[in-house]
Amino acid sequence: MILKIDNISKNFGRKVALKDISFSLEDGVYGLLGDNGAGKSTLMRILTTVLKPSSGRVEVDGNSIKVLGDKYRSLLGYMPQEFFVYPTLTARGFLEYMGSLKGINEKDLKNKIDEVLEFVNLKEVANKRVVTFSGGMKRRIGIAQAIINDPKIIILDEPTAGLDPQERIRFLNILGDMGKNRIIIISTHIVSEIEAISRDVIVMKKGKLVEKGDIDTLVETMNNRVWEAEVKPNYLKEIEKNNPIIRMKRKNEKIRIRYVGEKIEEIENKKVLPTLEDYYVYNNNKIGGKNEKNN
Numbered sequence: 002m003i004l005k006i007d008n009i010s011k012n013f014g015r016k017v018a019l020k021d022i023s024f025s026l027e028d029g030v031y032g033l034l035g036d037n038g039a040g041k042s043t044l045m046r047i048l049t050t051v052l053k054p055s056s057g058r059v060e061v062d063g064n065s066i067k068v069l070g071d072k073y074r075s076l077l078g079y080m081p082q083e084f085f086v087y088p089t090l091t092a093r094g095f096l097e098y099m100g101s102l103k104g105i106n107e108k109d110l111k112n113k114i115d116e117v118l119e120f121v122n123l124k125e126v127a128n129k130r131v132v133t134f135s136g137g138m139k140r141r142i143g144i145a146q147a148i149i150n151d152p153k154i155i156i157l158d159e160p161t162a163g164l165d166p167q168e169r170i171r172f173l174n175i176l177g178d179m180g181k182n183r184i185i186i187i188s189t190h191i192v193s194e195i196e197a198i199s200r201d202v203i204v205m206k207k208g209k210l211v212e213k214g215d216i217d218t219l220v221e222t223m224n225n226r227v228w229e230a231e232v233k234p235n236y237l238k239e240i241e242k243n244n245p246i247i248r249m250k251r252k253n254e255k256i257r258i259r260y261v262g263e264k265i266e267e268i269e270n271k272k273v274l275p276t277l278e279d280y281y282v283y284n285n286n287k288i289g290g291k292n293e294k295n296n
Protein backbone atom coordinates (compact mmCIF):
# COMPACT_ATOMS: atom_id res chain seq x y z
CA MET A 2 0.00 0.00 0.00
CA ILE A 3 1.21 3.51 -0.79
CA LEU A 4 0.00 6.54 1.14
CA LYS A 5 0.81 9.74 -0.71
CA ILE A 6 0.64 13.16 0.88
CA ASP A 7 0.61 15.67 -1.93
CA ASN A 8 1.21 19.35 -1.27
CA ILE A 9 -0.87 19.56 1.89
CA SER A 10 -1.33 22.94 3.55
CA LYS A 11 -3.57 23.81 6.48
CA ASN A 12 -4.43 27.24 7.82
CA PHE A 13 -6.44 28.02 10.94
CA GLY A 14 -7.50 31.59 10.19
CA ARG A 15 -4.21 33.40 9.74
CA LYS A 16 -2.22 30.68 11.44
CA VAL A 17 -0.34 28.48 8.98
CA ALA A 18 -0.21 25.07 10.65
CA LEU A 19 1.07 23.09 7.63
CA LYS A 20 2.78 24.38 4.51
CA ASP A 21 3.23 22.38 1.30
CA ILE A 22 3.86 18.99 2.85
CA SER A 23 4.59 16.20 0.34
CA PHE A 24 5.89 12.69 0.88
CA SER A 25 4.95 9.06 0.24
CA LEU A 26 4.88 6.11 2.62
CA GLU A 27 5.01 2.39 1.97
CA ASP A 28 4.43 -0.39 4.53
CA GLY A 29 6.59 0.13 7.59
CA VAL A 30 6.81 2.03 10.87
CA TYR A 31 7.51 5.75 10.59
CA GLY A 32 8.42 8.05 13.42
CA LEU A 33 7.06 11.57 13.22
CA LEU A 34 9.29 14.02 15.05
CA GLY A 35 8.91 17.70 15.71
CA ASP A 36 8.85 20.22 18.54
CA ASN A 37 5.58 21.39 20.10
CA GLY A 38 3.50 23.14 17.46
CA ALA A 39 5.42 21.68 14.49
CA GLY A 40 2.16 20.43 12.98
CA LYS A 41 2.33 16.72 13.76
CA SER A 42 -1.18 16.41 15.19
CA THR A 43 -2.64 18.55 12.42
CA LEU A 44 -1.07 16.30 9.79
CA MET A 45 -2.31 13.21 11.60
CA ARG A 46 -5.81 14.62 11.86
CA ILE A 47 -5.80 15.28 8.11
CA LEU A 48 -4.60 11.74 7.41
CA THR A 49 -7.47 10.40 9.51
CA THR A 50 -10.03 12.72 7.79
CA VAL A 51 -10.85 14.40 11.10
CA LEU A 52 -9.67 17.65 9.48
CA LYS A 53 -9.83 18.80 5.87
CA PRO A 54 -6.68 20.31 4.38
CA SER A 55 -6.85 23.90 3.10
CA SER A 56 -5.18 22.65 -0.07
CA GLY A 57 -3.50 19.54 -1.41
CA ARG A 58 -4.63 15.92 -1.34
CA VAL A 59 -3.98 12.55 0.24
CA GLU A 60 -4.05 9.39 -1.87
CA VAL A 61 -4.03 5.67 -1.15
CA ASP A 62 -2.70 3.62 -4.05
CA GLY A 63 -3.50 6.46 -6.40
CA ASN A 64 -7.06 7.12 -5.13
CA SER A 65 -8.00 10.30 -3.30
CA ILE A 66 -9.10 9.61 0.29
CA LYS A 67 -11.82 12.22 -0.20
CA VAL A 68 -13.36 10.05 -2.90
CA LEU A 69 -12.72 6.79 -1.02
CA GLY A 70 -14.54 8.16 2.07
CA ASP A 71 -15.73 5.33 4.34
CA LYS A 72 -13.73 2.80 2.35
CA TYR A 73 -10.57 4.67 3.39
CA ARG A 74 -11.75 5.05 6.99
CA SER A 75 -12.27 1.28 7.23
CA LEU A 76 -8.53 0.88 6.58
CA LEU A 77 -7.64 3.21 9.43
CA GLY A 78 -6.80 2.88 13.08
CA TYR A 79 -6.29 6.15 14.95
CA MET A 80 -5.36 6.98 18.48
CA PRO A 81 -5.62 10.71 19.11
CA GLN A 82 -3.81 12.45 21.96
CA GLU A 83 -7.08 12.66 23.86
CA PHE A 84 -10.29 10.79 23.35
CA PHE A 85 -13.70 10.73 24.95
CA VAL A 86 -15.12 7.67 26.72
CA TYR A 87 -18.69 7.53 28.08
CA PRO A 88 -18.35 7.44 31.89
CA THR A 89 -20.46 4.30 32.26
CA LEU A 90 -18.52 2.19 29.76
CA THR A 91 -16.26 -0.64 30.85
CA ALA A 92 -13.12 -1.47 28.86
CA ARG A 93 -14.98 -4.30 27.14
CA GLY A 94 -18.06 -2.12 26.59
CA PHE A 95 -15.95 0.63 25.06
CA LEU A 96 -14.28 -1.82 22.67
CA GLU A 97 -17.68 -3.31 21.76
CA TYR A 98 -18.89 0.17 20.96
CA MET A 99 -15.79 1.09 18.92
CA GLY A 100 -15.78 -2.29 17.18
CA SER A 101 -19.39 -1.98 16.09
CA LEU A 102 -18.77 1.58 14.88
CA LYS A 103 -16.00 0.14 12.74
CA GLY A 104 -18.39 -2.45 11.31
CA ILE A 105 -16.95 -5.59 12.94
CA ASN A 106 -19.68 -8.24 13.12
CA GLU A 107 -20.87 -9.51 16.49
CA LYS A 108 -19.52 -13.01 15.98
CA ASP A 109 -15.93 -11.87 15.46
CA LEU A 110 -16.07 -9.00 17.91
CA LYS A 111 -15.77 -10.98 21.14
CA ASN A 112 -12.63 -12.79 20.01
CA LYS A 113 -11.18 -9.62 18.61
CA ILE A 114 -11.79 -7.80 21.91
CA ASP A 115 -10.11 -10.61 23.90
CA GLU A 116 -7.17 -10.47 21.51
CA VAL A 117 -6.62 -6.70 21.76
CA LEU A 118 -7.18 -6.65 25.54
CA GLU A 119 -4.47 -9.28 25.83
CA PHE A 120 -2.23 -7.28 23.52
CA VAL A 121 -2.46 -4.13 25.63
CA ASN A 122 -2.35 -6.06 28.89
CA LEU A 123 -5.79 -5.05 30.16
CA LYS A 124 -7.58 -8.39 30.22
CA GLU A 125 -7.86 -8.40 33.99
CA VAL A 126 -9.66 -5.07 34.08
CA ALA A 127 -11.93 -5.77 31.09
CA ASN A 128 -15.04 -5.20 33.22
CA LYS A 129 -13.84 -2.07 35.02
CA ARG A 130 -15.02 1.35 33.92
CA VAL A 131 -12.52 3.18 31.73
CA VAL A 132 -13.01 6.46 33.67
CA THR A 133 -11.44 4.81 36.70
CA PHE A 134 -8.26 3.89 34.74
CA SER A 135 -4.87 5.50 35.27
CA GLY A 136 -3.37 7.63 32.49
CA GLY A 137 -1.27 4.73 31.23
CA MET A 138 -4.26 2.36 31.19
CA LYS A 139 -6.32 4.90 29.25
CA ARG A 140 -3.48 5.10 26.72
CA ARG A 141 -3.54 1.34 26.34
CA ILE A 142 -7.29 1.15 25.82
CA GLY A 143 -6.83 3.89 23.19
CA ILE A 144 -4.32 1.68 21.41
CA ALA A 145 -6.69 -1.30 21.67
CA GLN A 146 -9.54 0.56 19.96
CA ALA A 147 -7.16 1.79 17.25
CA ILE A 148 -6.15 -1.72 16.22
CA ILE A 149 -9.42 -3.60 16.75
CA ASN A 150 -10.38 -3.57 13.06
CA ASP A 151 -6.95 -4.85 11.97
CA PRO A 152 -6.24 -1.59 10.13
CA LYS A 153 -3.78 -1.27 7.24
CA ILE A 154 -2.88 2.27 8.26
CA ILE A 155 -2.35 2.98 11.95
CA ILE A 156 -1.86 6.51 13.21
CA LEU A 157 -0.81 6.96 16.83
CA ASP A 158 -0.43 10.42 18.29
CA GLU A 159 2.05 10.16 21.17
CA PRO A 160 0.91 6.66 22.12
CA THR A 161 3.55 6.03 24.77
CA ALA A 162 2.83 9.13 26.86
CA GLY A 163 1.90 7.94 30.34
CA LEU A 164 3.16 4.37 29.88
CA ASP A 165 5.68 3.05 32.35
CA PRO A 166 9.05 1.89 30.92
CA GLN A 167 8.11 -1.79 30.91
CA GLU A 168 4.80 -1.20 29.12
CA ARG A 169 6.55 1.11 26.71
CA ILE A 170 9.05 -1.53 25.62
CA ARG A 171 6.39 -4.21 25.29
CA PHE A 172 4.23 -1.91 23.23
CA LEU A 173 7.05 -0.76 20.94
CA ASN A 174 8.16 -4.34 20.23
CA ILE A 175 4.71 -5.40 19.13
CA LEU A 176 4.28 -2.30 16.99
CA GLY A 177 7.56 -3.10 15.23
CA ASP A 178 6.17 -6.53 14.28
CA MET A 179 2.85 -5.08 13.17
CA GLY A 180 4.56 -2.74 10.71
CA LYS A 181 5.53 -5.54 8.36
CA ASN A 182 2.41 -5.29 6.22
CA ARG A 183 0.99 -2.00 7.37
CA ILE A 184 1.78 1.67 7.44
CA ILE A 185 2.23 2.82 11.03
CA ILE A 186 2.86 6.46 11.83
CA ILE A 187 3.81 7.33 15.40
CA SER A 188 4.44 10.76 16.77
CA THR A 189 6.48 11.03 19.92
CA HIS A 190 8.78 13.42 21.71
CA ILE A 191 11.02 10.53 22.69
CA VAL A 192 13.54 10.22 19.89
CA SER A 193 15.06 6.96 21.14
CA GLU A 194 11.66 5.25 20.74
CA ILE A 195 11.62 6.06 17.06
CA GLU A 196 15.11 4.68 16.65
CA ALA A 197 14.05 1.46 18.36
CA ILE A 198 11.21 0.57 15.99
CA SER A 199 11.29 2.66 12.81
CA ARG A 200 13.48 2.48 9.76
CA ASP A 201 12.44 5.91 8.59
CA VAL A 202 11.77 9.20 10.25
CA ILE A 203 9.76 12.23 9.20
CA VAL A 204 10.93 15.48 10.78
CA MET A 205 8.69 18.55 10.88
CA LYS A 206 9.37 22.06 12.02
CA LYS A 207 7.01 25.03 12.12
CA GLY A 208 4.53 23.42 9.74
CA LYS A 209 7.11 22.34 7.19
CA LEU A 210 8.68 19.03 6.28
CA VAL A 211 12.36 19.23 7.19
CA GLU A 212 13.45 15.68 6.44
CA LYS A 213 12.11 12.28 5.54
CA GLY A 214 14.63 9.54 5.37
CA ASP A 215 16.29 6.38 6.45
CA ILE A 216 17.41 6.75 10.08
CA ASP A 217 20.79 5.02 9.61
CA THR A 218 21.71 7.32 6.73
CA LEU A 219 20.69 10.44 8.63
CA VAL A 220 22.55 9.35 11.75
CA GLU A 221 25.68 8.68 9.69
CA THR A 222 25.82 12.37 8.79
CA MET A 223 26.66 12.94 12.47
CA ASN A 224 29.86 10.87 12.40
CA ASN A 225 32.70 12.94 13.91
CA ARG A 226 30.20 15.42 15.33
CA VAL A 227 29.28 13.89 18.69
CA TRP A 228 31.53 14.23 21.72
CA GLU A 229 31.67 13.47 25.40
CA ALA A 230 33.69 15.50 27.83
CA GLU A 231 33.99 16.38 31.51
CA VAL A 232 33.81 20.06 32.24
CA LYS A 233 33.47 22.43 35.16
CA PRO A 234 29.86 23.65 35.64
CA ASN A 235 30.80 27.27 34.95
CA TYR A 236 32.04 26.27 31.46
CA LEU A 237 28.63 24.96 30.35
CA LYS A 238 27.31 28.35 29.19
CA GLU A 239 30.35 28.78 26.95
CA ILE A 240 29.78 25.39 25.31
CA GLU A 241 26.08 26.00 24.79
CA LYS A 242 26.79 29.11 22.74
CA ASN A 243 27.71 27.00 19.71
CA ASN A 244 27.22 23.38 20.66
CA PRO A 245 23.89 21.92 21.73
CA ILE A 246 24.26 19.71 24.79
CA ILE A 247 22.41 16.41 24.47
CA ARG A 248 22.88 15.07 27.98
CA MET A 249 24.64 15.91 31.19
CA LYS A 250 25.40 14.10 34.39
CA ARG A 251 27.09 15.37 37.50
CA LYS A 252 30.36 13.64 38.30
CA ASN A 253 31.93 14.86 41.55
CA GLU A 254 32.65 18.56 41.06
CA LYS A 255 32.56 18.23 37.27
CA ILE A 256 29.79 17.56 34.79
CA ARG A 257 29.93 14.85 32.18
CA ILE A 258 28.36 16.09 28.96
CA ARG A 259 27.50 14.81 25.52
CA TYR A 260 27.47 17.56 22.93
CA VAL A 261 27.15 17.88 19.16
CA GLY A 262 28.89 20.01 16.56
CA GLU A 263 32.50 20.98 15.96
CA LYS A 264 34.96 19.60 18.49
CA ILE A 265 35.83 22.13 21.19
CA GLU A 266 39.62 22.11 21.17
CA GLU A 267 40.08 23.67 24.63
CA ILE A 268 38.73 20.60 26.43
CA GLU A 269 39.52 16.91 26.41
CA ASN A 270 37.00 15.04 24.25
CA LYS A 271 36.00 11.51 23.50
CA LYS A 272 34.42 10.92 20.11
CA VAL A 273 31.23 8.83 20.44
CA LEU A 274 28.87 7.05 18.06
CA PRO A 275 25.95 9.23 17.00
CA THR A 276 22.26 8.47 17.60
CA LEU A 277 19.06 9.83 16.08
CA GLU A 278 18.72 12.15 19.05
CA ASP A 279 22.11 13.71 18.24
CA TYR A 280 21.00 14.18 14.63
CA TYR A 281 17.67 15.67 15.67
CA VAL A 282 19.01 18.12 18.22
CA TYR A 283 21.89 19.20 15.98
CA ASN A 284 19.69 19.86 12.96
CA ASN A 285 16.77 21.25 14.91
CA ASN A 286 19.12 23.79 16.38
CA LYS A 287 20.51 24.74 12.99
CA ILE A 288 17.16 25.17 11.24
CA GLY A 289 15.21 27.89 12.96
CA GLY A 290 17.51 27.72 15.95
CA LYS A 291 20.16 30.19 17.05
CA ASN A 292 21.69 30.44 13.58
CA GLU A 293 18.47 31.40 11.86
CA LYS A 294 17.57 33.98 14.47
CA ASN A 295 20.91 35.64 13.86
CA ASN A 296 20.29 35.90 10.12
Ligand SMILES: Nc1ncnc2c1ncn2[C@@H]1O[C@H](COP(=O)(O)OP(=O)(O)OP(=O)(O)O)[C@@H](O)[C@H]1O
Nearest residue numbers: 013016017018035036037038039040041042043044
Ligand atom coordinates in the same frame (compact mmCIF):
# COMPACT_ATOMS: atom_id res chain seq x y z
N1 LIG B 1 -7.88 24.19 15.84
C1 LIG B 1 -6.84 25.05 15.79
N2 LIG B 1 -7.04 26.38 15.73
C2 LIG B 1 -6.02 27.25 15.66
N3 LIG B 1 -4.71 26.88 15.65
C3 LIG B 1 -4.45 25.56 15.71
C4 LIG B 1 -5.49 24.57 15.79
N4 LIG B 1 -4.92 23.35 15.83
C5 LIG B 1 -3.58 23.56 15.78
N5 LIG B 1 -3.30 24.88 15.72
C6 LIG B 1 -1.97 25.49 15.64
O1 LIG B 1 -1.27 24.87 14.58
C7 LIG B 1 0.09 24.62 14.93
C8 LIG B 1 0.41 23.15 14.83
O2 LIG B 1 -0.26 22.47 15.88
P1 LIG B 1 -0.18 20.90 16.11
O3 LIG B 1 -1.06 20.58 17.27
O4 LIG B 1 -0.45 20.21 14.83
O5 LIG B 1 1.34 20.72 16.51
P2 LIG B 1 2.08 19.43 17.13
O6 LIG B 1 3.34 19.27 16.36
O7 LIG B 1 1.15 18.28 17.16
O8 LIG B 1 2.40 19.90 18.59
P3 LIG B 1 2.41 19.05 20.00
O9 LIG B 1 3.66 18.23 19.96
O10 LIG B 1 2.44 20.10 21.01
O11 LIG B 1 1.16 18.21 20.02
C9 LIG B 1 0.27 25.19 16.33
O12 LIG B 1 0.79 26.50 16.23
C10 LIG B 1 -1.14 25.22 16.89
O13 LIG B 1 -1.28 26.25 17.83
